Amino acid sequence: MTASSKEDLEEFTITFRREIVFYLRQLINDGTQTNIMFNEGSDTILTVLLDVDEEKGVLVFDWGGSEETNRRFLKSERNIFIARPNGIRNQFVTGMPWETTHQKRRAFAVKLPDKYVRLQRREYFRLTLPMTQRPPCILQGQDGREMTLEVVDIGLGGLALETPSLTIPCETGQTFPRARIDLKNHGILHLDIVIRHVAELTKGKKQVVRLGCMFNKLSPAQDNQLQRYITQVQREERAKQGL
Template sequence: MPEPSETTTTQRPLDADAFSRYAVRDPLEIARLLKALIEKRLLLTAFVDGGESFITLTLAVTDDGAVIVDACPDEMGNAKAGDAARLVCATRLDNVKLQFALETPTRINHAGKPALRAALPESIIRLQRREFYRLPTPQAEPLVCVITCASDDGRRREVEVRIVDISGGGLAVLVPPRELPFEPGTEYNQCSLRLPDGNPLPVSLKVRNLFEVVKANGVKVRRAGCEFIGLSNQATARIQRYMFKLERDQRTREDY
């Protein structure tokens, strides 16, 4: 099935089912993203039951698991929003499209002004063009993938490759000098991604490109860009969790 396209949905909410593999479901991560919207005062487009829309702001995330957004500017629109079964809110955070649904919002007063309150969303779609969303893996704790293949004599062997960056759609690895024939189009269907947060993750890879990199010491190394094949929603979610942790760790180091 073709990858869903964001370009056809710029004037209406994304189909949550079609983009479910990009959904963040960890409550702590959902709260963090919403608080980032508050901190940066980013405008949201709120769609009332998937139809009419208005511009709003995320005002607060409460300790009891609710989110508060600014009310619609006009009273008639605010009444519709308060009676809606769902508000679908969309924005961009650091060039990443975010979309989440607020179920059965309630009209309230917040800091003396009209607002809308709803339970914390169960998920947030976090969508970015995958080719631009790569995270380098830490050198201190190298991330590796073990590829199982057949040798020239027919025996099965395992080759460990170092991962240099990872995204939701694939990864780049250092090409071993002789062990594997890395060529564009080559598929490896028995791979084990060794993430630090649990058991090895079975994946299939397809080599998309090869390129040469000159390191700071002048040594030339070859890298291969590989695409995940047939990645399940569960595997995608686990890779995303790992990427979120990488981002948090990077931000923590930058703060010190």
């Protein structure tokens, strides 16, 4: 891993214990399968997380299917856990495991990780934005006229826009170069947007037009700018919930 990629990874690294426990419990509640890589990546175990004890600082997970692999795992001092719920890469590293029991069955246990990394996969993840944090997106038509829409969800692959009515033509397959999204503290994001679908929706007593859009060839700098914005919104929302 290069120095720059390590810096990028740090942007999405969680160190607050309560927040780490929150995401571990999500994996437990969803029964998400988790891969454990150890022995310098030459061995793997497929498992599910079973329990997390925040007070004791212990994570419990299922016993492996191969006793030979289990024995090697019990001697491993560095273990990388990777899960991908909803296309979001969750990753953390632990020290040496030990054998325990969970509901009268054999299981592994490790100390809780000090760091927890969450990386979004561009193909699937979309963050639904709260009403108070929906940035404006400005599209410019071929005749130079501009239309401001509200961003209702966003991910590294695209976004959804809403407006009471269209003031410039928008059709499926149409590309809007030089679109601008105001990400507040993270600056103005300039990019090309491709319309994937157009739909009229009823929200309460109001009619709105929703545009489903994809981004066209984001640069690494644009990726990073957008990822930082998404991460900040998520952290602010978790803080409101006391997480």
